[in-house]
Amino acid sequence: MSHVTSKKTPGDTQAQILSATLSLFTGQGYFNTSVHDIARESEVSIGSIYHHFKDKEGVARALYNDMINRMSSELATIKKNHNTAHDRCYAVIELLFIITEQEPDIMEFMLYSKHREFLPNERPVCSSQPFEIMREFVQDGMNSGEIQDMDLMVASTCLFGGAIRMITSSMDGLLKKPLSSYIDDIWICSWRAVAT
Amino acid sequence: MSHVTSKKTPGDTQAQILSATLSLFTGQGYFNTSVHDIARESEVSIGSIYHHFKDKEGVARALYNDMINRMSSELATIKKNHNTAHDRCYAVIELLFIITEQEPDIMEFMLYSKHREFLPNERPVCSSQPFEIMREFVQDGMNSGEIQDMDLMVASTCLFGGAIRMITSSMDGLLKKPLSSYIDDIWICSWRAVAT
DNA sequence: TTGACTAGAACGAACGTTCGATCTAGAGTT
DNA sequence: AACTCTAGATCGAACGTTCGTTCTAGTCAA
Known part of the structure; x- marks a missing residue:
């Protein structure tokens, strides 16, 4: 709620992560993409990634x-x-x-x-x-x-x-x-x- | 010279390395294969691998x-x-x-x-x-x-x-x-x- | 206060690579 | 034949980095 940076709807973060990941994986491949890359590109913290998915493979x-x-x-x-x-x-x-x-x-x-x-x-x-x-x-x-x-x-x-x-x-x-x-x-x- | 355990002909080591590498790469992929794996599988030291090839990519x-x-x-x-x-x-x-x-x-x-x-x-x-x-x-x-x-x-x-x-x-x-x-x-x- | 979610520093393992030491075969010299 | 020298091949311990993952602290909505 509130103001400038609007709050996320549920599922939003997951979608952000998946979308950024897809683009990184296709651009440079799974093994050339680190979890840190995914966090940076999706503008989400590493903690969030591991909250929503079991691991990188997940x-x-x-x-x-x-x-x-x-x-x-x-x-x-x-x-x-x-x-x-x-x-x-x-x-x-x-x-x-x-x-x-x-x-x-x-x-x-x-x-x-x-x-x-x-x-x-x-x-x-x-x-x-x-x-x-x-x-x-x-x-x-x-x-x-x-x-x-x-x-x-x-x-x-x-x-x-x-x-x-x-x-x-x-x-x-x-x-x-x-x-x-x-x-x-x-x-x-x-x-x-x-x-x- | 030479008899039972014959000495290596030149190019032999390279061929050993390449053959082991091919089998590892196809079996588990490039990124799942470490240079240490290649050394073990080809029965050649890591040093030899880097002597014959610039790097793993080589x-x-x-x-x-x-x-x-x-x-x-x-x-x-x-x-x-x-x-x-x-x-x-x-x-x-x-x-x-x-x-x-x-x-x-x-x-x-x-x-x-x-x-x-x-x-x-x-x-x-x-x-x-x-x-x-x-x-x-x-x-x-x-x-x-x-x-x-x-x-x-x-x-x-x-x-x-x-x-x-x-x-x-x-x-x-x-x-x-x-x-x-x-x-x-x-x-x-x-x-x-x-x-x- | 609680519980879902986010943050990012910290950690240990594994990786690719380097490096100095050692070994081998052959050429040159006597 | 015996010895020396040299070039290149081999070795594997060690290094610094990066990675996937964990952990603790904190935010926010209900």
Whole structure:
């Protein structure tokens, strides 16, 4: 309450910490970021960080879980709004491209950091729920005859592999044009790879 | 001279250090591996390590350069032995799969570690020479009419993206069968994505 | 007064690196 | 053959720094 420096709403401090941490982790990596860095960047004391999170790894884990959950819920929306594998998978790639352009840190943390080095007990991203939902879309497409019958893993990697590598290329600064301008070309190639 | 316990040939110690380092870096990551770990694992003293390499980063850099050079020379051989984009690109995927199965540490260090976190001045892998040669194969294929005319980056990521993600899936333990058993399925899909 | 929260100084462990000592192999000299 | 010299390789204890974490003191709202 009171005046100039307004009081924090609950959850505010956590959000500040997580936001600063995301930017530091993607900018310089988990191991090049110290807890002292996080405290400085988020304008919060070390004590607060350790009050809200068990340890440094706990901050990373919270970040990771937030990300997985958000992605899962976005994919659930896609599943609800589209019925064919064609439309669903296109929507997935579109979503990934939009996130890459609008919130590059999130995409970088999701696709481009080696979680297993700092979250030793976490399964690899590719076996996380969002990736499983994406494979489910592909499986449905094979069942309905939209997608050629083949190994599910082969179909999934061929269908999404190009787009995902395009995203990492974009994050590496290898693309001349904005990522989203490539989406139709990518989609035509990727869909042709697996369509019946 | 020399008999039972043979004396070291020059370069032997460096090779010992590099081999132990590769296995440690891929097993637990650069930042989870201390120079003391490297000394213990390679059965060489810390002093020797610093005699042969400028610092810890220098060891990583030597490893990285070895890898890039070896890959470049393998790709040059492929270029010499095959004439069509079709044959060259298939040979590239075959090569990548073989390395993944026979020397997984090398592939893991090449494709799966975040070099930029510990080699800050290195360009991303995807702009390294081997990847450029791969794109050159694709460009040649577009010029000769084997591959549809489109953005080079789009064609390259679509042609190799599936295989590369299959490799990372394999390293994540997501595949039921050995990686090489998928090669023909992958190739059919990937080639169909870009072929005229 | 209580309990949730914040602050930042302090701590011990682990890290990357340095350094002087020691060892080895070979060249040069007699 | 015997000895000396030298260059480079090897060694590991020791150093200073940085890190993640803990701790005590304090603030503020209810």
